[in-house]
Amino acid sequence: MADTWTDAHGHEHPKHELSHYAKRIYAIRALLIEKGVLTDKDIQCQIDYQEARSPANGAKLVARAWTDPAFKERFISDPKAACAEMGIDATAINEFVVLENTEKVRHMVVCTLCSCYPRPILGRPPDWYKSFNYRQRAVADPRGVMREFGLELPDDVEVRVHDSTADIRYIVLPLRPGGTESWSADELEKLVNRDSMIGVMDALSAIPA
Amino acid sequence: MNSATSRFNAGDRVRVKFEDRPGHIRTPWYIRGKTGWIEKAYGDFLNPESLAYGRDGLPKKTLYLVAFNQRDIFSEAEGSQDKVLVDIYDHWLEPVA
Numbered sequence: 001m002a003d004t005w006t007d008a009h010g011h012e013h014p015k016h017e018l019s020h021y022a023k024r025i026y027a028i029r030a031l032l033i034e035k036g037v038l039t040d041k042d043i044q045c046q047i048d049y050q051e052a053r054s055p056a057n058g059a060k061l062v063a064r065a066w067t068d069p070a071f072k073e074r075f076i077s078d079p080k081a082a083c084a085e086m087g088i089d090a091t092a093i094n095e096f097v098v099l100e101n102t103e104k105v106r107h108m109v110v111c112t113l114c115s116c117y118p119r120p121i122l123g124r125p126p127d128w129y130k131s132f133n134y135r136q137r138a139v140a141d142p143r144g145v146m147r148e149f150g151l152e153l154p155d156d157v158e159v160r161v162h163d164s165t166a167d168i169r170y171i172v173l174p175l176r177p178g179g180t181e182s183w184s185a186d187e188l189e190k191l192v193n194r195d196s197m198i199g200v201m202d203a204l205s206a207i208p209a
Numbered sequence: 210m211n212s213a214t215s216r217f218n219a220g221d222r223v224r225v226k227f228e229d230r231p232g233h234i235r236t237p238w239y240i241r242g243k244t245g246w247i248e249k250a251y252g253d254f255l256n257p258e259s260l261a262y263g264r265d266g267l268p269k270k271t272l273y274l275v276a277f278n279q280r281d282i283f284s285e286a287e288g289s290q291d292k293v294l295v296d297i298y299d300h301w302l303e304p305v306a
Contacts, residue, residue: 094254095251095252112237112239113235113237139239139279139282139283139293140239140283140285140286141283141285141286141287142279142288142291143287143288143291144287153288155287155288155289155290156290157288158288158290158291158292159279159288159290159291159292160291160292160294161279161291161292161293161294162294162295163237163293163294163295163296164296165235165236165237165295165296165297166235166254166257166272166296166297166298167251167254167272167296168251168272168274168296
């Protein structure tokens with residue numbers, strides 16, 4: 001059992017050395033609370049809000065687009081309205097663009113400058129998305145990155161890497177996996193993983209149960 | 210969301226200015242000085258180079274989706290048809306004859 005210490009609010013913490021940035025964040029948080037700018041409850045609400053957003057939102061949108069052609073059209077022409085229709089709050093995004101994959105075109109999204117990501121739809125980006133390695137290789141060697149995610153593309157497929165450097169947030173609409181013609185949207189959602197909406201791989205294949 | 214007043218149209222060839230100056234610049238290094246073409250105009254947006262310093266971001270700048278052949282930027286690129294597409298504000302672009 002690790003040693004613990006108890007802070008001024010009576011919370012127990014493991015006893016280990018915090019990093020410089022962690023100490024700085026705790027100090028800023030304590031000051032904001034002490035000065036009455038924020039309350040503990042505000043911070044907890046914001047954490048809950050951030051955690052509630054997850055790739056499940058994106059999977060719902062994609063599965064519906066696969067099964068409902070009229071919805072797919074609306075999702076591509078006005079993604080924010082399509083989100084609202086599905087009860088997903090995308091209002092925090094300035095402009096939202098859907099990139100539709102086809103047999104001959106695959107899209108992949110990166111932000112080489114920082115970590116721009118459609119958070120209301122996909123939640124927090126994975127750590128690798130923010131790494132220098134991905135940010136450099138996504139534009140220089142996208143096929144190499146895809147290969148590491150298990151996707152090998154022939155040369156006659158065009159790869160389009162979107163560097164989201166500004167106000168636009170991108171999500172990839174992956175191809176519907178073969179053999180799922182009879183699947184419902186609920187079943188299809190399980191095949192739509194986060195990485196297929198970033199575009200580094202296709203949606204999962206339909207493996208018979 | 211297309212801007213009626215945008216300087217470039219889809220298909221126009223453009224070069225990204227090769228400039229180096231301090232500030233909150235949203236034009237990545239690897240495309241500075243490179244030539245590509247306009248895919249579309251996204252409309253006018255507040256200028257992040259001003260917003261980042263607590264200013265009003267005005268005047269707005271037209272934001273373009275600019276496409277580059279991946280091999281024009283990274284000569285070792287594998288895919289012969291692959292593209293890199295970057296969102297670039299108007300004041301970073303110059304026309305190519």
